[in-house]
Amino acid sequence: MRLVKKIRLIVHFYKGFCLLSLLITAVCLVLFWEYGFSIFSMLLWLKAATLFLIFRFIKSYKAREFYYYHNLGVSKMVLWAVTLSFDLLVYLILLFQVNRFR
Amino acid sequence: MSHVLEFDSIRLSFGGRMILCDIYMKCETGKITGLLGGNGQGKSCLFKIVYGELGVEEKSVRIDNVSLTKGFMRPDLLRFLPQFDFIPKSFSISRVFDDFELDYRELEKRFPEFASKHRVAVGKLSGGQYRFVQTYVILKARSQFVIMDEPFTHLMPLQIEKVIELIKEEKENKGLLITDHLYRPIMEIADRLYLLTDGKTHPVREFAEMEELGYVAMGR
Numbered sequence: 628m629r630l631v632k633k634i635r636l637i638v639h640f641y642k643g644f645c646l647l648s649l650l651i652t653a654v655c656l657v658l659f660w661e662y663g664f665s666i667f668s669m670l671l672w673l674k675a676a677t678l679f680l681i682f683r684f685i686k687s688y689k690a691r692e693f694y695y696y697h698n699l700g701v702s703k704m705v706l707w708a709v710t711l712s713f714d715l716l717v718y719l720i721l722l723f724q725v726n727r728f729r
Numbered sequence: 730m731s732h733v734l735e736f737d738s739i740r741l742s743f744g745g746r747m748i749l750c751d752i753y754m755k756c757e758t759g760k761i762t763g764l765l766g767g768n769g770q771g772k773s774c775l776f777k778i779v780y781g782e783l784g785v786e787e788k789s790v791r792i793d794n795v796s797l798t799k800g801f802m803r804p805d806l807l808r809f810l811p812q813f814d815f816i817p818k819s820f821s822i823s824r825v826f827d828d829f830e831l832d833y834r835e836l837e838k839r840f841p842e843f844a845s846k847h848r849v850a851v852g853k854l855s856g857g858q859y860r861f862v863q864t865y866v867i868l869k870a871r872s873q874f875v876i877m878d879e880p881f882t883h884l885m886p887l888q889i890e891k892v893i894e895l896i897k898e899e900k901e902n903k904g905l906l907i908t909d910h911l912y913r914p915i916m917e918i919a920d921r922l923y924l925l926t927d928g929k930t931h932p933v934r935e936f937a938e939m940e941e942l943g944y945v946a947m948g949r
Contacts, residue, residue: 632828639817691814693815694811694815695817697782697801698801698804698808698815700804702799
């Protein structure tokens with residue numbers, strides 16, 4: 628399967644929870660703007676915990692759809708590794724951007 | 730080119746109850762291998778194990794004598810039709826065909842009920858059409874083997890005939906492994922038949938043999 632198609636599948640998978648995840652990121656950014664580095668580790672834990680809850684929810688809610696990805700050669704491991712890494716990266720980049728303008 | 734899928738040494742137990750213990754099945758290109766068995770005998774679990782979806786302590790799955798532990802990583806070798814709907818409902822039929830590298834026009838030409846529906850989301854199709862599209866893409870997509878778990882579920886008799894036609898066609902290029910509660914079509918199309926009972930697979934030929942092994946067919 629071509630890489631473009633794999634990326635398209637991963638994007639579709641990410642769309643399933645990106646809004647909720649971005650909302651949590653936004654909340655964390657507002658808190659970081661208010662309180663700064665004093666709550667940095669707490670915000671990291673908050674983000675990690677909510678991502679874990681999303682992971683658990685999607686894992687059971689979309690369990691059947693994983694067969695679609697598997698039949699196209701995209702494993703669960705790839706789906707989660709790519710989307711969660713991207714989501715965390717965006718989170719950290721935005722946190723550092725907020726810190727620059729504080 | 731001909732290929733052989735074989736699996737054995739599979740053991741599965743739930744809560745101390747042995748579900749699968751003495752399994753051997755073989756499937757070849759150009760042949761349909763049928764698996765029958767009552768409810769709860771472990772047919773779906775067996776197929777999930779072969780596909781690599783369900784992890785077990787012991788298993789041996791081989792294609793041309795080469796071990797295959799995670800079949801789901803190799804759609805070029807093995808594709809799987811689960812017994813439930815698995816295509817995201819928001820996907821249009823053309824998107825699905827594009828993902829599986831299939832030509833939608835072929836479906837339209839052969840099955841006029843799908844004419845001009847390429848932009849329709851699969852979730853908007855009737856239950857039978859939705860299931861038919863899923864069966865079609867799995868059967869038609871390039872692969873050496875196809876495992877089908879209850880392909881006739883949700884289908885009307887006319888659609889079942891169409892699926893049987895497709896299965897017979899595709900066996901020219903693939904090896905097919907099928908299970909369903911509708912035993913008649915399975916017995917009709919299978920070149921090799923197994924009965925799964927008490928955790929063991931038994932090669933069978935006639936219905937009487939299956940009855941001797943305790944198979945109670947639905948709707949007989």
